[in-house]
Amino acid sequence: MKFSNLTLTANGKARAFVEAKKLKTLWFNTGTLCNLTCKNCYIESSPTNDRLSYLSFDEYLKFMNEVKENGLKLLEIGFTGGEPFLNKDFPNMLNHSVQQGVEVLVLTNAMKPMLNNRSKIINLNKDKLTFRVSIDHVDQKKHEKIRGQNSYKPMIEGIKWLRDNNFKMSLATRLMWGESEEHTRKAFKGFTLKHELPIDVSSKKDLVTFAEMDIKKDTPEITTECWTILNKKPENVMCSSSRMIVKKKGKEKPSVIACTLLPYDEAFDLGQTLKESMQRIYLNHPHCSKFCVLGGSSCS
Numbered sequence: 001m002k003f004s005n006l007t008l009t010a011n012g013k014a015r016a017f018v019e020a021k022k023l024k025t026l027w028f029n030t031g032t033l034c035n036l037t038c039k040n041c042y043i044e045s046s047p048t049n050d051r052l053s054y055l056s057f058d059e060y061l062k063f064m065n066e067v068k069e070n071g072l073k074l075l076e077i078g079f080t081g082g083e084p085f086l087n088k089d090f091p092n093m094l095n096h097s098v099q100q101g102v103e104v105l106v107l108t109n110a111m112k113p114m115l116n117n118r119s120k121i122i123n124l125n126k127d128k129l130t131f132r133v134s135i136d137h138v139d140q141k142k143h144e145k146i147r148g149q150n151s152y153k154p155m156i157e158g159i160k161w162l163r164d165n166n167f168k169m170s171l172a173t174r175l176m177w178g179e180s181e182e183h184t185r186k187a188f189k190g191f192t193l194k195h196e197l198p199i200d201v202s203s204k205k206d207l208v209t210f211a212e213m214d215i216k217k218d219t220p221e222i223t224t225e226c227w228t229i230l231n232k233k234p235e236n237v238m239c240s241s242s243r244m245i246v247k248k249k250g251k252e253k254p255s256v257i258a259c260t261l262l263p264y265d266e267a268f269d270l271g272q273t274l275k276e277s278m279q280r281i282y283l284n285h286p287h288c289s290k291f292c293v294l295g296g297s298s299c300s
């Protein structure tokens with residue numbers, strides 16, 4: 001059976017792996033609860049999904065202390081959810097993280113939970129802080145088809161508040177409408193001009209696009225030979241230099257997970273410290289193949 005043996009593929013070949021290099025990006029999942037229930041949300045967030053509990057400030061701090069004690073030179077701290085601003089400890093985590101001298105990225109829907117915290121974040125150090133706001137389409141109807149009714153105008157209010165208060169912003173969207181990336185970037189150009197957003201939509205960092213992938217569709221297993229065939233390097237895969245902290249419901253302590261894509265899979269739970277988490281990762285999950293290595297190509 002595919003994706004069952006850790007080190008061998010179903011036809012007996014050596015499964016590809018990624019060695020842990022230096023930890024560059026540390027993600028914190030603040031909890032899976034969200035004010036929205038978007039279609040195809042990769043982490044299945046909703047107002048009722050609490051499979052990942054709210055992370056507390058003290059739990060966040062424990063990992064930041066581990067970073068400090070081990071002299072780890074992080075380049076970036078990321079926060080994701082659910083909607084991070086639903087977690088009451090999140091503004092404190094953010095305040096602490098922006099004082100660390102590294103890039104800080106917050107994935108948010110920029111709606112009411114964020115605006116409810118205006119007074120707590122307005123005076124944050126903004127030098128290295130970026131809010132990445134998800135907009136599934138510049139057209140309200142299409143956006144709301146994915147994100148639900150009445151999800152567009154509150155998001156616009158949120159991005160205008162960020163703009164007016166000089167926060168750096170990037171946008172994320174899905175390529176799922178039968179529209180090319182070029183067409184999408186053009187449409188966002190009009191959007192950013194209309195709302196006077198200082199965002200360069202030609203930059204892949206300022207406007208991040210995600211190709212929609214069918215999670216249920218079959219995908220090949222990745223062997224060690226695939227790297228050469230595909231001309232890809234394991235050190236460019238996320239789990240070589242990133243980890244994510246999650247607090248699983250019912251667990252006493254948070255865990256370190258290999259990457260942001262597999263928050264629920266026990267096989268990618270790497271323990272409770274960053275130190276023990278920096279280990280070899282075998283690509284023994286369809287997401288490893290579909291999202292990280294193949295991304296639409298083939299190595300067979």
Ligand code: SF4
Nearest residue numbers: 034036038041045082
């Ligand atoms: S806003 Fe983000 S986390 Fe919340 S349901 Fe939508 S995609 Fe998922």
Ligand code: SF4
Nearest residue numbers: 238239259287288292
């Ligand atoms: S999905 Fe697999 S290959 Fe991709 S980052 Fe996560 S563990 Fe690594």
